[in-house]
């Protein structure tokens with residue numbers, strides 16, 4: 001197991017990384033299924049009630065931002081979040097990262113291709129991971145430019161590459177690309193600005 005068990009403030013046991021990765025994976029599978037399903041009325045009612053029940057359970061387990069797991073587990077797929085298309089970091093250092101991504105059916109735009117908003121979402125996530133590296137002050141996206149070169153197909157393993165381009169004081173420029181085999185599907189460039197102390 002990649003994560004140590006730890007007692008939380010309530011005296012309970014915090015879920016380990018492997019179990020949390022499985023939970024987020026199950027959430028992604030659910031969203032993919034929801035996106036293509038045409039439920040009948042009773043099924044929709046049953047699901048709505050089940051989801052409301054789980055929202056209540058999880059609501060009772062809410063934590064402060066710094067203590068949350070969603071998007072904060074570096075060792076697991078997509079840092080343990082389901083908000084962006086799924087990805088996995090294969091190599092990472094201060095200069096950038098390489099990885100693989102998969103756009104599930106939840107991220108469908110039309111005619112089998114990914115939604116145009118999901119592509120910048122993934123870039124912003126990956127850029128944020130690279131820019132907000134260890135020992136660096138937090139930085140926010142000032143602009144994000146995306147060129148859509150070819151449609152991003154769903155349910156395929158895509159190659160990811162993100163790299164720091166240059167730095168000018170608080171300004172950090174970063175670039176990235178998403179490839180389907182040899183085809184560049186999207187290229188992006190962004191400016192991140194390091195926050196001053198006390199800046200929200």
Ligand SMILES: CCCCCCCC/C=C\CCCCCCCC(=O)SCCNC(=O)CCNC(=O)[C@H](O)C(C)(C)COP(=O)(O)OP(=O)(O)OC[C@H]1O[C@@H](n2cnc3c(N)ncnc32)[C@H](O)[C@@H]1OP(=O)(O)O
Pocket residue numbers: 124125126127128129132138139140141142143170171191193194195196199
């Ligand atoms: C996320 C931070 C926390 C990290 C926590 C770490 C743990 C988790 C780790 C990893 C998580 C990964 C999750 C993904 C996260 C991805 C990041 C986001 O999506 S952030 C949300 C979207 N972005 C905003 O909401 C920004 C809103 N805008 C602002 O807050 C300000 O405008 C800000 C900070 C960007 C700049 O404002 P100023 O007041 O600090 O600085 P000024 O003086 O305006 O600009 C500084 C320099 O930058 C240039 N600049 C600013 N904006 C520009 C622009 N749009 N285009 C060109 N230049 C720009 C200016 O011209 C200036 O340049 P000259 O120093 O004069 O050379």
